[in-house]
Amino acid sequence: MEIGVKRGFFKDALNRRTLCMLIVLFFVIAPLLLKPFQTFLLTRILFLSLVSMSFILLIGYGGMLSLVQISFFGVAGYVIGIGTLKYNMPTHLVIPLAVLIPVILSGAFGIIAIRTERNYFIMMTVAFAQLLFFGSLQWSDLTAGYDGLTGIGSPTLFGHSFKSRTELYYFTLIPSAICYLLLRRITQSPFGIALQGVRDSAKKMSALGFNVQLYRYLAIVMSGAFAGVAGVLGAYFYGMIAPDMLNLSSCVMVLFIALLGGVTRLEGALVGSLIYVLLDDFFSQYTQRYQTIIGIFFVLIVLFLPNGIIGIKFKTNDTLYRLFRMGENPNGPKANIS
Amino acid sequence: MIPLLMPFLNGITYGALLFMCASGFTLVFGLMRIVNLSHGMFYLLGAYIGLSVFRSTQNWIFALIGGALSVGVIAAVIQLLLLRRVQGFDLRETLLTIGISFILADVLLAIYGGMPQSIKAPDLIAQPVNLGLLYYPGIRLFVFFVAILQGVGLWLLISRTRIGQIIRAGVDDRPMVSALGININRVFTIVFMLTGLLTGLSGVLGGSYLAFATGADFSVLVYSLVVVILGGMGSVGGAALGAVTLGLIDSFAKTFMPQMTMVFVFGSLMLVLAFRPYGFLGKER
Numbered sequence: 001m002e003i004g005v006k007r008g009f010f011k012d013a014l015n016r017r018t019l020c021m022l023i024v025l026f027f028v029i030a031p032l033l034l035k036p037f038q039t040f041l042l043t044r045i046l047f048l049s050l051v052s053m054s055f056i057l058l059i060g061y062g063g064m065l066s067l068v069q070i071s072f073f074g075v076a077g078y079v080i081g082i083g084t085l086k087y088n089m090p091t092h093l094v095i096p097l098a099v100l101i102p103v104i105l106s107g108a109f110g111i112i113a114i115r116t117e118r119n120y121f122i123m124m125t126v127a128f129a130q131l132l133f134f135g136s137l138q139w140s141d142l143t144a145g146y147d148g149l150t151g152i153g154s155p156t157l158f159g160h161s162f163k164s165r166t167e168l169y170y171f172t173l174i175p176s177a178i179c180y181l182l183l184r185r186i187t188q189s190p191f192g193i194a195l196q197g198v199r200d201s202a203k204k205m206s207a208l209g210f211n212v213q214l215y216r217y218l219a220i221v222m223s224g225a226f227a228g229v230a231g232v233l234g235a236y237f238y239g240m241i242a243p244d245m246l247n248l249s250s251c252v253m254v255l256f257i258a259l260l261g262g263v264t265r266l267e268g269a270l271v272g273s274l275i276y277v278l279l280d281d282f283f284s285q286y287t288q289r290y291q292t293i294i295g296i297f298f299v300l301i302v303l304f305l306p307n308g309i310i311g312i313k314f315k316t317n318d319t320l321y322r323l324f325r326m327g328e329n330p331n332g333p334k335a336n337i338s
Numbered sequence: 339m340i341p342l343l344m345p346f347l348n349g350i351t352y353g354a355l356l357f358m359c360a361s362g363f364t365l366v367f368g369l370m371r372i373v374n375l376s377h378g379m380f381y382l383l384g385a386y387i388g389l390s391v392f393r394s395t396q397n398w399i400f401a402l403i404g405g406a407l408s409v410g411v412i413a414a415v416i417q418l419l420l421l422r423r424v425q426g427f428d429l430r431e432t433l434l435t436i437g438i439s440f441i442l443a444d445v446l447l448a449i450y451g452g453m454p455q456s457i458k459a460p461d462l463i464a465q466p467v468n469l470g471l472l473y474y475p476g477i478r479l480f481v482f483f484v485a486i487l488q489g490v491g492l493w494l495l496i497s498r499t500r501i502g503q504i505i506r507a508g509v510d511d512r513p514m515v516s517a518l519g520i521n522i523n524r525v526f527t528i529v530f531m532l533t534g535l536l537t538g539l540s541g542v543l544g545g546s547y548l549a550f551a552t553g554a555d556f557s558v559l560v561y562s563l564v565v566v567i568l569g570g571m572g573s574v575g576g577a578a579l580g581a582v583t584l585g586l587i588d589s590f591a592k593t594f595m596p597q598m599t600m601v602f603v604f605g606s607l608m609l610v611l612a613f614r615p616y617g618f619l620g621k622e623r
Contacts, residue, residue, distance in 0.1 A: 021405065025603050059429075065429050065432065065433075093394070112608055112611060113614065115615050116611075116612065116615070118428060118429070119367070119372075119373045119428055119432065119570075120431055120567075122373050122429075123373055123563050123566075123567060124611075126559070126560065126563055127560060127563055127564060127567070127604060127607060128604075130556070130557075130560040130600075131600055131604045134599075135600065138597055138599075138600065165607065187524075236459040247553075247556065248436075248439075248440075249440065249443075252437070252440045254434060255433065255436065259433065288448075289444060290443060291440065291441075291443070291444035292441050292444040292448075294440075295437055295438075295440040295441035295444065296441060297436065298432060298433075298436075298437040298440065299420065299437040299441070302424065302430050302433045302434045302437060303420070303423055303434070306427075306430060328473055
């Protein structure tokens, strides 16, 4: 058995590498393979998985359940909307601003939030999310209240306007891929390892001389930045931004994506958002009650699949296991959402 | 004086309603360590069930009883069938309550539609009362007295009865309570049901003078959160203090600077947390 595993190891590694290459290849040439509408859905999958990754960075690696990520996403969208529509700012100026403001907000939020832990932290995030939601409703000079801002045009960079679905896809793919690689780097860096230490035992880490609060704070700010990037992509995708984007049901969407895929790895977000977007597209054709269906799925996942799809443990001799080496990540976090 | 008296009374009576909502929330948090994010949904459920009972019987008292009892039963079922399965995993418990609230919101929308509704209280209670300086809606005063009754009742329950003793002990040291041979699971179910009862009742009462629609659950939830954070988790007295504070802040802000209401509400929250991270009466854990 031992020998068998060792002999198979190179083959497995090879298979994994081939699989990764295939996935990358698929994303690069996807618009050639898919119908325009499918490309459109894939674009949505990309930025939804990015905002969910920012959630996973906090919950999976930092042990902090944040319900405010979608609000940072929405704030970035509002900055794009306000900057473009009210002040006619060019795309290359409005995008950095739209990432900067969520960073500032999450920085301000983090100062208070790091004082709290677990359940108290969740409550702080709910309260802050609600503050931002009401802000988007009540600051109607800028945000146009309930109606929201519509007609955000296509992004224009270097004199080129990303109008078609294919162009918008690449406009979304490239930042998402860069952010994913950055997040991967962050989670595998000494910072990421220390963050996992803080998650597992803040006391021990503190005794070892780590500044626990600083690690938490940095994780909150970083995840705010990534949510902001996703918000920029989302705003150009939808072409509009409304307070709906900041309310509880949008927040449940991020939770659903992350939990369905699995919060122990960043890749869970991609799996989750793929399934979410397909489910959403499928059920909303047939019934108005798709929120109920999504909700029931959500409850079932929390009850029976706490580590999500990528957390499913396969037996070592399953073909699927050997292909994906699922549920096992020697460098990744081990804890589940407990 | 009178321009200040009106927002003051509004603040106090709104605080009374908030106390009715938040006392259950704080009990569940203190004892079970669950952040019950479906708490706002309990309120809304109470209001809608009360509305249905009222429509079919035309009796407001039946609406109060029906709303409270059915939400109590629903809460008990949720606790027994769902929450108990993930007991001890605090994040999963919280996530579960979000999911439940998400489903119920959609179900209520399907049944009742999205238009704001309200329950008509009987004239005897609803008519304005002459307070000397001004006329004041009787229903608000009624809610205030019910809240005081409820507060006294809860205080008696917690300080004078055996179950109250267990609850107090459970808030302080849960493992020790179960080690003493007390079936803590049954206490959890009872407390969760009690929370459902109280919140459902506050839903019918609140729905009798504040219009409600889907979406109201979220504001109720957030206000309960703020009350409990201000007052301190697990403390019923703290919930009363926090509720009156929040009611007054909300009412004065709405009167004088309506645009800034939320800024004041959350500003005060941040201020309290900066100096007393565990709230007015909360204990450090």
